[in-house]
Amino acid sequence: MDLNELINEPDATRLIFGLRDTGYNFRTAAADIIDNSIAANARQVHVRIDITDEGKKYVYFGDDGDGMDSETLRAAMRYGAPVRENLASLGKFGLGLKTASSSVCRHFAIISREAPEGPLNKLAWDLDHVEATGRWEMRGDPLEVHEKEAFEELCGNKGTLVVWSKCDRLLSKNYDEPGGTKEQAAVKRLRKGLIEHLALIYHRFLDQNDTRERSISMSVNDETVEAWNPFYPEKSEQVLPLSQQEIPIEAGDGELLGKAGVRAWILPHRNTLTAEQQKKAKITNKGQGFYIYRQGRLINQGGWLGVFGGHGTFEPHMSLLRVEFEFGYELDEALYVDVKKSQILFDPALDEYLYDLLSNARREADNRYRRKQQEVIVESALDHSAANHSIDATLGIKKPKIESVDETDQTAVLTNRHGSGIKIRQPIENNVDHDKIHVQAVDTIKSGDLWVPVLRSENTSGHTPGVELNKHHDFYQKIYQRARANGYSVHGMDLLLWAFAVSEMDYSNEELAPIFEDIRDVVSSNLKKLLRDVPLPDNVDLNGDKGV
Numbered sequence: 001m002d003l004n005e006l007i008n009e010p011d012a013t014r015l016i017f018g019l020r021d022t023g024y025n026f027r028t029a030a031a032d033i034i035d036n037s038i039a040a041n042a043r044q045v046h047v048r049i050d051i052t053d054e055g056k057k058y059v060y061f062g063d064d065g066d067g068m069d070s071e072t073l074r075a076a077m078r079y080g081a082p083v084r085e086n087l088a089s090l091g092k093f094g095l096g097l098k099t100a101s102s103s104v105c106r107h108f109a110i111i112s113r114e115a116p117e118g119p120l121n122k123l124a125w126d127l128d129h130v131e132a133t134g135r136w137e138m139r140g141d142p143l144e145v146h147e148k149e150a151f152e153e154l155c156g157n158k159g160t161l162v163v164w165s166k167c168d169r170l171l172s173k174n175y176d177e178p179g180g181t182k183e184q185a186a187v188k189r190l191r192k193g194l195i196e197h198l199a200l201i202y203h204r205f206l207d208q209n210d211t212r213e214r215s216i217s218m219s220v221n222d223e224t225v226e227a228w229n230p231f232y233p234e235k236s237e238q239v240l241p242l243s244q245q246e247i248p249i250e251a252g253d254g255e256l257l258g259k260a261g262v263r264a265w266i267l268p269h270r271n272t273l274t275a276e277q278q279k280k281a282k283i284t285n286k287g288q289g290f291y292i293y294r295q296g297r298l299i300n301q302g303g304w305l306g307v308f309g310g311h312g313t314f315e316p317h318m319s320l321l322r323v324e325f326e327f328g329y330e331l332d333e334a335l336y337v338d339v340k341k342s343q344i345l346f347d348p349a350l351d352e353y354l355y356d357l358l359s360n361a362r363r364e365a366d367n368r369y370r371r372k373q374q375e376v377i378v379e380s381a382l383d384h385s386a387a388n389h390s391i392d393a394t395l396g397i398k399k400p401k402i403e404s405v406d407e408t409d410q411t412a413v414l415t416n417r418h419g420s421g422i423k424i425r426q427p428i429e430n431n432v433d434h435d436k437i438h439v440q441a442v443d444t445i446k447s448g449d450l451w452v453p454v455l456r457s458e459n460t461s462g463h464t465p466g467v468e469l470n471k472h473h474d475f476y477q478k479i480y481q482r483a484r485a486n487g488y489s490v491h492g493m494d495l496l497l498w499a500f501a502v503s504e505m506d507y508s509n510e511e512l513a514p515i516f517e518d519i520r521d522v523v524s525s526n527l528k529k530l531l532r533d534v535p536l537p538d539n540v541d542l543n544g545d546k547g548v
């Protein structure tokens with residue numbers, strides 16, 4: 001067979017367009033460009049996202065790193081650039097620069113120089129040009145004025161500038177009025193989102209006090225990117241013992257490939273933090289889980305990666321646990337790192353190892369959340385005034401008549417179904433607010449019962465039968481509190497328990513009182529058992545806000 005028939009070169013147009021869709025989004029694409037700057041020893045990385053009045057969008061990435069001469073630049077622009085000498089660098093596949101850029105734009109230029117006195121080298125890929133020629137042919141256009149200015153502004157006198165133009169995929173939709181206020185606002189949001197993303201994924205590099213990585217400063221449209229450490233070490237507690245913080249990772253044949261590092265951080269409950277601190281901790285449901293670092297840069301934020309339940313498992317009561325997991329390039333294969341270096345997989349053995357390793361931390365995070373959340377719920381007052389009003393306003397309700405009360409031994413004499421002069425033991429409450437006279441939730445019920453009949457007065461006489469609800473009972477915490485958004489549900493449950501309490505007093509006497517007490521006790525403890533698997537409401541249930 002003719003050897004030439006076996007050579008089967010890819011179709012330039014089909015491939016270069018196909019490679020636009022490898023799963024990047026704007027943030028991950030930008031991070032791939034910045035990884036290259038870090039690998040080139042940059043100390044500063046400046047990004048600019050611009051939109052003209054006509055709606056033309058440009059993204060510039062400038063660094064003051066090593067730069068490239070014309071030959072290196074040509075090699076760098078190749079799909080499948082030469083293997084890097086330094087394996088520990090953030091780059092690996094020789095593709096990131098091109099695939100990340102083309103995922104956002106149809107024209108990307110690299111402008112670079114190694115030394116201040118050297119020439120500014122420029123090369124560009126233009127997808128439309130490749131399509132027109134059908135060849136892997138770059139563009140060698142001269143430097144444009146805006147590129148030269150951007151180089152001076154963002155790189156200084158040496159380094160590398162990446163310029164994305166014809167940005168057809170920068171924003172997720174097309175705007176009717178290109179460059180209009182709506183599109184301008186979208187670009188603004190994009191900048192803000194990028195700043196947040198960079199603040200997190202490069203936090204070890206951005207924090208001058210973090211000695212694990214080289215210090216780098218970054219900005220987006222002149223706004224400095226400040227490090228955001230998701231573990232909030234000033235306030236959180238790291239609970240994994242030192243002896244358990246290293247995991248040896250082995251190949252299938254038992255050969256030691258390297259070690260991964262793990263630490264388990266429990267953040268303080270949101271309600272113990274000031275507003276300022278809450279902003280720093282950013283405790284959200286989706287923020288729980290693994291934070292994975294490859295070569296010091298974050299590649300995955302949050303989620304349990306299948307270790308505890310499926311990928312989408314986010315339990316509010318686990319929201320305080322964030323696990324730091326770090327590894328070096330030597331474990332790429334063992335951890336199945338993908339081309340974008342944004343995903344890893346734990347194999348079943350590692351999965352199980354992590355499950356066991358983290359079970360104590362998990363239990364502790366769960367306990368701390370629950371303990372505080374219960375306090376939060378007890379403190380989170382529900383409005384029972386609707387029931388109080390309707391009881392006030394309704395005539396002809398059957399209830400006992402109170403003849404006298406004795407506050408010191410908590411007894412009352414009343415006229416009820418059994419006749420007059422019936423003496424029963426009953427909690428007596430004086431000086432109760434008018435609005436709470438019939439129904440009130442309290443945290444003083446010691447018996448564990450959900451509700452307790454009481455005799456209550458706005459001053460010290462004229463007592464009327466009412467009910468107290470137990471704020472600590474599960475039914476109150478899990479059901480009542482969730483019903484808060486629907487006033488009628490609270491109203492209705494209030495009336496029901498009030499009606500029970502009042503008819504209990506109406507039918508009670510010395511002989512029957514213990515039986516009624518028993519019934520309340522059994523109902524309350526059965527409800528508690530029945531509600532065991534219903535989770536405590538989180539702050540979203542309570543306040544409808546985003547935090548938990």
Ligand SMILES: Nc1ncnc2c1ncn2[C@@H]1O[C@H](COP(=O)(O)OP(=O)(O)OP(=O)(O)O)[C@@H](O)[C@H]1O
Nearest residue numbers: 036037040076081091092093094095096097098160
């Ligand atoms: N900002 C930069 N400064 C200096 N050299 C750069 C810069 N960006 C890219 N390069 C050079 O271009 C080459 C190709 O970059 P590219 O991102 O395509 O691949 P990579 O970083 O080696 O691997 P990966 O596909 O994992 O990103 C790099 O190996 C590097 O030599």
Ligand SMILES: [Mg+2]
Nearest residue numbers: 036091096097
């Ligand atoms: Mg790269």
